Amino acid sequence: MIKMIATDMDGTFLDSEKRFDPEFIDIFYKLKEKNIKFVIASGNQYYRLFQKFIPLSEQMYFIAENGSFIAEGARELYCNIIEKDDVEKIKGLLAGYNELLVVLCGRKGAYILEKNYQYKDEIKKYYCNYRFVESFDDISDGIMKIAVYDPNDKLDIVFNEIGSKLPDNVKTVTSGNNWVDIQNNDINKGIAMRFLQAIYEIEPDECMAFGDQMNDYELLQQVKYSYAMANAVDPIKEIAYGIADTNDRQGVLSKIKEVLEL
Secondary structure, eight states, X not given: OOOEEEEOTBTTTBOTTSOOOTHHHHHHHHHHHTTOEEEEEOSSOHHHHHHHTTTXXXXXXXXXXXXXXXXXXXXXXXEOOOOHHHHXXXXXXXXXXXXXXXXXXXXXXXEEEGGGGGGHHHHHTTOSXXXXXXXXXXXXXXXXXXXXXXXXXXXXXXXXXXXGGSOTTEEEEEEETTEEEEEETTOOHHHHHHHHHHHTTOOGGGEEEEEOSGXXXXXXXXXXXXXXXXXXXXXXXXXOSEEEXXXXXXXXXXXXXXXXXX
């Protein structure tokens, strides 16, 4: 019996236009009637996710920033902060790459350097609570994640150059096209899912999850009924219980209706 469903957003629940089918609202209330919890598990900012699902947000669960922030509706359940010395070292390593967009993802909001204002449209896709600052030294906030964007698709080169110099406490993970996230080693979507399972006493074999990118890998491993999108990267397909239709064909909703006979 399914008691919890978790889904990634971009490339999974949302189509290429960052939209979901309005039919989800009806499906959501049918899940509520069956006491099935619905979890959004994304690399995106919590505030952005919460805004996206108003007025349902208060009745949903959120794994944001790849697991660094967990909430039940508007109530924070968990927050994982990168050590200040590690943040400073990472900032220094990235400072030499002027072509990159660097976003410091904090508990209070996201921070972007004013010199990167030209990326505002890209930033708005993933963040709603953000501000531009003259210097990252102006920030007084706990940083959960550092997101790096390169429109020129050269992040592999950048991280090959600086990877060995990163603090031992952090890791990098691809979160979508042209984006790489840096966060603490001890957090991912799967660990966050396990956190929710423990709180609500739900077993992995009572859960479904959907994903398409490598930041969904541990999430899919934490549930029995794991579904890779047809548009997912191959390593995600290889570990999945099954394959759902593409995000542009609303594969998540189709699979939920099929499995739960909604």
